Every structure is written in C-alpha cells, then in structure tokens.
Amino acid sequence: MCGITGIFDMRGGRAIDRAMLGRMNDSQFHRGPTEGDLHLEPGLGFGHRRLSIIAPENGLQPLFNEDRTVALVFNGEIYNFRALRAELQGYGHEFRTPSDSETIVHAWEQWGEECVQHLRGMFAFVIWDRPRQTLFVARDRLGIKPLHYAVLPDGQFVFGSELKSLLTIPALSREIDPFAVEEYFAYGYVPEPRTIFKSAHKLLPGHTMTLKVGATRVEQKKYWDVPFKPHYAMTDRDIEGELISRLREAVESHLEADVPLGAFLSGGVDSSAIVAMMAGLSKDPVNSCSIAFNDPAFDESEYARQIAERYRTRHQTEVVDKDDYGLVDTLAHLYDEPYADSSAIPTYRVCELARKGVTVALSGDGGDENFAGYRRHRMAFNEHRVRSMLPLALRKPVFGLLGAAYPKADWAPRVFRAKTTFEALARDLVEGYFHGVSKLNDRERDQLFSDKFRSQLQGYRAVEVMRGYAKEAPTDDPLSLIQYIDMKTYLPGDILTKVDRASMAHALEVRVPLLDHQFVEWVSGLPSTSKLRNGEGKYIFKKALEPYLGNDVLYRKKMGFSIPLAAWLRGPLAAQMKQAVLNPVLLDTGIFNQQYLKQMVDEHQSGLKDHSVALWGVLMFEAFLRKNGADVGAPTMSH
Known part of the structure; x- marks a missing residue:
C-alpha cells in the first residue's frame, strides 16, 4: 500500500521541478512510511511512498521494465499476481523482483491499455512508456484506491493519491467549484469525478486515461461496469452454496501478505462473515479487533466478542469514549475537501487500534451495496x-x-x-x-x-x-438500479474514501473481499428477490451464513457505526459550532444565508429541531476552509 504522485509535461521534454515533486511526495509520507523515491527524466517526474506488504525487500518504486523504458508508480495490491507472473513469463517476460507491482509493468508491455482487464485487485497506477511517449493512468473497478489529477496552466499534468499532494503546487488554482458545494451539502461528500476545487478531479472508478506527448485534452475511458446480468434460474439452496464458495475464494485471494494480517470485527453480518471465512482458511488464529463505546446505545462489542470466541481469534477490544469529538481538524486535514460522514471518527479509531497489531486488515465493506442491506x-x-x-x-x-x-x-x-x-x-x-x-x-x-x-x-x-x-x-x-447508483456514488465517494484516508493515516492497509470484482459481478446477477425479501435486506447472504453465524448476529437490528452527533452539537461542540458559523472565513465565501445559519444553531441548541446533520456538514466545511484556503468563483459545467 502506497502513495503515488507525479508530473507529466504534456507539451513534452521540459525539465521537471524536483523540489516541487519532492513536496508532493512528502505530503503523502503517512501513506508509505517504509521508504520513498523519486524518478526524473525530461518531461516526467514520478514520486512514491511505500508501505511494504508483499516482497518487502524488492518492491521499491518507481519500478521499471528490463531496459528501463517503461516506468510504474502503483498504489494497491494485485491478488492474482502469481498466476499473472507465470502467464507473462510464458510470453517471454523476465522478472527481476517477486513483487506484485512488476506484473503490471509486463502486463502493460504485453497487452497495452487492456492490461487492466487482467488485474484482480485494488489499484491506482500510472505508467510512463518512453518509446510510445505515452502516459497511462488507471483506477480499480470499484474505486477502492483513489487518484486525483489536474492540468496546470502551463500544460503540466499532475497527479497524486490524495488531493493534498496537488495542494502543495502553487500554480494550482484554489477556486471552489459551486457545483461541488451543491453536491457536498446534498451527499455529505463530493462525488467523483469532481473535487471541491474546479482545477482538480478524481479519476472515476473503472476508468483509465491515456495521454500522449502533445495532448491538449484529458479524457477518461470506462473499461468496466457492474454488469447486473441475470444468471440462469437457481434455487435458493444452489445460490447459498455457490455464494459461500465464492465468498471463501474471494477472502482467500485477499490473504496474500508478507506482514501481519488481521480483520476488523464489528459484530455485524459483513465483518463477521469475513472473520468466519478467514478462520476456515488459516491454520493460525485470526487477528481481530473492534472498538467498544462506553454507551450501550452505540456499542456492538458484545456481538464481536461472540464471534471472536466462536472462531477463537486473537481479539483486541478498545473502549472509546462516545464523546470522542476532538478530531474535527484532524479529519479536515485527512480528507483535503469537505467530508461530512461523522462515522469517520470511529473508523479512524478502529484503524488506529488495528495498526497496533497488524499491517493489513480485512474489512466487511461492500456487503450492504452488494446485497441491498441498507x-x-x-x-x-x-x-x-x-x-x-x-x-x-x-x-x-x-x-x-x-x-x-x-x-x-x-x-x-x-x-x-x-x-x-x-x-x-x-x-x-x-x-x-x-x-x-x-x-x-x-x-x-x-x-x-x-x-x-x-x-x-x-x-x-x-x-x-x-x-x-x-x-x-x-x-x-x-x-438493482438503486444499488447501481450507490456503487457509483456512496460507495466510492463516502465509504471507500473514509476507509482509505483513515487507514492510511495510520499506515494500515485495508482490503475489502466483498468488493472483489469477480464476486461483485456474480452477486449483481442474482435476482432482487434474493437480496431483499419480505422486508429483510441481505436475505440470501444471511441464509447462506446461518451455519457460520448465530441468529443474534444475522437478524438483529442493524446499528451502524454511529456517534451521538445531535448531543455533541448541543453540548461539548456547541461553542465550536457557534464559532464556526460566525467565523469570517465561512461568511466571507458568500455561499451561506447567515440568518438561516444562526437560526439552525439556535433551534438545534434549544432542542426545538434536530439540525445535527446540516450543522456537522457546515462545521466540516468551515474546518476545510481554515485548513486549505479557497476562492469561490463561477461554476463550471464540466462533469
């Protein structure tokens, strides 16, 4: 797991500013504290920060082919790299390292843009092919790993895993996109492909970009989509059997690591399913961790303990104060743009806990999107x-x-x-x-x-x-249409963004077997009635898991990963909220109706109405402005 960044001269051949590339790379030190390196040549600069997971001694990037004419920077994991390696060796490719990264280089040489079709994993990578004078950029199918980019006024294409790497560049405009503000206050995040800034963008999941020297435009090209192609008629029993088989295979493919590996265990259906599969695949006890809250209304740790005991995991639980509200500015720094999912706070804490024992953790994210569980x-x-x-x-x-x-x-x-x-x-x-x-x-x-x-x-x-x-x-x-929309918006924009930033803040790699693209493709073809039946979401998933998990885990009311937001904004965060609303940094943007802002604060704090969701969104927007500084300009129609 890593952080990547770089500069490409679209006009061709100009010298790259090494100091600027170094600043971009250093801004992502947390994503790869193991080691880092820069590569510069005329018209190109690559930066990389590495968190060693596979082949710790041989995976330093940027990584090259045999004659150093093709260079790669890569963030993620390729789970089928051993099979790919053997296939590519059969075509005559010679490997110098045992790392999964090198398979991408040779896959590009063999298949060009189609190389992404051969990769199973989570990834964001950029390849420079000097003989073809081509820069190739790719992001994984579901958007597990991020990639941000911009074209500077002087024709330089810049990219980075996190937006903060681009924000180190003085020439990058900080002008806010009004359409992104509208989207943020509707969704609680800025959906792909926008960022909060007009000048910067996110590469869409399942998309690539190919840039040639002399290019004047940057266009994204879709290479994958969730198919929702119906299967032949299957009985429930047949579905249940194949579902478990495919789930077990997806989990097994995600266990490749040369460092300590474990799992998040919240006590919910999805994380419990992952731990149950891991336990059946491992000779050694699974490392599991969960956080407990000192308020029963928010605490699921008892259910996590039941699963840990059933599968004899090495389980860690840490009690977190439900009034853990001191992370507002930390979150603004982590996310680089407004982000209003308050569950980012407990997610940050569980990643912090997991990193004490492991470097890689498997997560149950994606179950609700796959099986209509919300x-x-x-x-x-x-x-x-x-x-x-x-x-x-x-x-x-x-x-x-x-x-x-x-x-x-x-x-x-x-x-x-x-x-x-x-x-x-x-x-x-x-x-x-x-x-x-x-x-x-x-x-x-x-x-x-x-x-x-x-x-x-x-x-x-x-x-x-x-x-x-x-x-x-x-x-x-x-x-299925609702699920598809969620997989394109809420999943990458909220869920996966939350986990990526929170985990990488602690140099922890999180893997999501339920979002293995082969598993997602198969599940998407199941009939809707097997996912939502008689008001029960995840119906067939839960039925298939009955031999592995107790009914009190499978069929209890879903709690979610929540915090007492309304109470915070009436109590310990009340003064901070009032200060934020009156802050000239917020008011000077001209975005807000000041009278309505004050009305919301007064109504919420008096208990007349619950404006906690809106006020938290405003609070995080104000924190973003203080951390990053921005200008508000006219909207752009670009999508």
Whole structure:
C-alpha cells in the first residue's frame, strides 16, 4: 500500500521541478512510511511512498521494465499476481523482483491499455512508456484506491493519491467549484469525478486515461461496469452454496501478505462473515479487533466478542469514549475537501487500534451495496411499489400536497415522520431516492445558500449526479438500479474514501473481499428477490451464513457505526459550532444565508429541531476552509 504522485509535461521534454515533486511526495509520507523515491527524466517526474506488504525487500518504486523504458508508480495490491507472473513469463517476460507491482509493468508491455482487464485487485497506477511517449493512468473497478489529477496552466499534468499532494503546487488554482458545494451539502461528500476545487478531479472508478506527448485534452475511458446480468434460474439452496464458495475464494485471494494480517470485527453480518471465512482458511488464529463505546446505545462489542470466541481469534477490544469529538481538524486535514460522514471518527479509531497489531486488515465493506442491506434500500423499494400503483400525474399533486402540509417531526418516533416519505412518493424513483438519502434536501439547501450563490448554480441540482448514472445503468430493475447508483456514488465517494484516508493515516492497509470484482459481478446477477425479501435486506447472504453465524448476529437490528452527533452539537461542540458559523472565513465565501445559519444553531441548541446533520456538514466545511484556503468563483459545467 502506497502513495503515488507525479508530473507529466504534456507539451513534452521540459525539465521537471524536483523540489516541487519532492513536496508532493512528502505530503503523502503517512501513506508509505517504509521508504520513498523519486524518478526524473525530461518531461516526467514520478514520486512514491511505500508501505511494504508483499516482497518487502524488492518492491521499491518507481519500478521499471528490463531496459528501463517503461516506468510504474502503483498504489494497491494485485491478488492474482502469481498466476499473472507465470502467464507473462510464458510470453517471454523476465522478472527481476517477486513483487506484485512488476506484473503490471509486463502486463502493460504485453497487452497495452487492456492490461487492466487482467488485474484482480485494488489499484491506482500510472505508467510512463518512453518509446510510445505515452502516459497511462488507471483506477480499480470499484474505486477502492483513489487518484486525483489536474492540468496546470502551463500544460503540466499532475497527479497524486490524495488531493493534498496537488495542494502543495502553487500554480494550482484554489477556486471552489459551486457545483461541488451543491453536491457536498446534498451527499455529505463530493462525488467523483469532481473535487471541491474546479482545477482538480478524481479519476472515476473503472476508468483509465491515456495521454500522449502533445495532448491538449484529458479524457477518461470506462473499461468496466457492474454488469447486473441475470444468471440462469437457481434455487435458493444452489445460490447459498455457490455464494459461500465464492465468498471463501474471494477472502482467500485477499490473504496474500508478507506482514501481519488481521480483520476488523464489528459484530455485524459483513465483518463477521469475513472473520468466519478467514478462520476456515488459516491454520493460525485470526487477528481481530473492534472498538467498544462506553454507551450501550452505540456499542456492538458484545456481538464481536461472540464471534471472536466462536472462531477463537486473537481479539483486541478498545473502549472509546462516545464523546470522542476532538478530531474535527484532524479529519479536515485527512480528507483535503469537505467530508461530512461523522462515522469517520470511529473508523479512524478502529484503524488506529488495528495498526497496533497488524499491517493489513480485512474489512466487511461492500456487503450492504452488494446485497441491498441498507434501510434506505428497503424504504426506496417500498416507495416504488406504492408509486407503481398510481400514475405520476396523480401522485405528484396528492403526495406533494401531503408532503408540504405534513410537519417535519424530527422529535417524533420514526413511524410518525412521514413528511420525507410523502415528498419522495411525489417524485420518480431516482429523484425519490435522492430525496431520501440527501443530507439536506432541495428545500433545505435553498434555505442554507445565499441568493447570490443560488444564482451561481444556474439551476443546477445535485440529483443530476444520480440521474447521470441511472441513464448509464445496465438494469431497469428498481432495486438493482438503486444499488447501481450507490456503487457509483456512496460507495466510492463516502465509504471507500473514509476507509482509505483513515487507514492510511495510520499506515494500515485495508482490503475489502466483498468488493472483489469477480464476486461483485456474480452477486449483481442474482435476482432482487434474493437480496431483499419480505422486508429483510441481505436475505440470501444471511441464509447462506446461518451455519457460520448465530441468529443474534444475522437478524438483529442493524446499528451502524454511529456517534451521538445531535448531543455533541448541543453540548461539548456547541461553542465550536457557534464559532464556526460566525467565523469570517465561512461568511466571507458568500455561499451561506447567515440568518438561516444562526437560526439552525439556535433551534438545534434549544432542542426545538434536530439540525445535527446540516450543522456537522457546515462545521466540516468551515474546518476545510481554515485548513486549505479557497476562492469561490463561477461554476463550471464540466462533469
């Protein structure tokens, strides 16, 4: 696991600023504290920070082919590298190291741009092919590993694992993209391919870029998509058997390491499934870890202990104070752009704990996206069933009127909070799903933003991100469509970003077997009724796991990795929240309606309304501004 960065002169041949490349590389020291190196030649500079996982003595990068005409910087792991190595040797390629990185170099020589089709793993890499005068950039299929890039005014293409590497470059504009702000306050993160800055971008998951010397444009090319191609008819029993077989194989492929390896164990279905498979594949006890909270309402550690005892793991548990609110500025530094998922705090702590015992940890991330395990999936599917009974021409006025008339009862039991449901029913599937998952809905964002800023948006709405993916979706099944949208937005933008930054802050590699692309492809072809049945999400996954996990783990209410955010913002963070809202750094952007900001703070702290989600988003935005500095300019229509 590593951090990569580099500079490519698109005009060709100019000398690269070694000091600037060094600063870019040093900014990512935490991603690879083992060792680092730079490579410079006319028109090109590569930087690399390494966390040794496979072949610790032989994996220093940048890495080259036999005659040093092809150079690579790579972040990730290639799980099928041994089979690939043998195949490439059969074609006559000679290997100088036992590392997985070198397989990418020779795969490029053998297959060119198609090399990515042969790779099984998580990766972001850049290859320089001097004879072809070509720079090739690739990101893994699901977006497990990040890659940011920009084209500077002087025609230099710059890239880095984290945005902070680009922010060391004086020539990079810090002008904020208003469309990214609109998207951030809707989703709680800035979805790919945008960053918060107009000048920088993220390479989309499952995409590559090929740049030739003399290029004037940078374009992304899709090489993979979640297929959602239905399988032949299978019984539940057949599905369960094959599911376990494929899960076990995916986990086994992720166990390759020359350093201590373990697993996160929250006590939920997904992480417990990973530990159960690991225990069956290993002669030695599995290293597992979990964090416990000193508040029972947020603590799952008892379920983790049950799994640890059943599989005799070497289990570590550390109690974290539920009032662990001192990480606001740390998070702003880690994420480089506004990021409002408050579960980043416990994620940071569990990575910190895991690193005390292991260098690699397997995670259960991806289970909910694969098997429709989120509550929002059930809600959206139920709403769709109601929609299908009535035409939009009738639904829109009826449910729109009910949604407008029904009070927003944050204080009431969930069953009485029907306003959001009524509003969702007045919309189509995509718009209704967007409305249901938004941190702030359209009306709330309109209130939050100033008149001037709303005019800058020129009518743009964050729902367009989801609409764009819905148009590309290879399925028209309602539940599958929702899962597809999540895999393109929430999964890479929120979940995988959270885990990558939190883990790399502690020089910990996290692997996600449930997002092995071969496993994802197969699961996507299962019928929706096997994923969500009779209101039970992950139905077939849980049934398949019954021999391995107890019912109290499989069928208990999902807790999530949450913190008492509303209480924090009324208590220990109240003063900090007020200070942030009044901070000239925030107000001078011209983005916000100052009166509404103050109203939200007063209503929340008095207990009149729960504005915790919106206020946390504002708090993290203000922390980002203080850490990074930015200018607010006109929007860009680029996607």
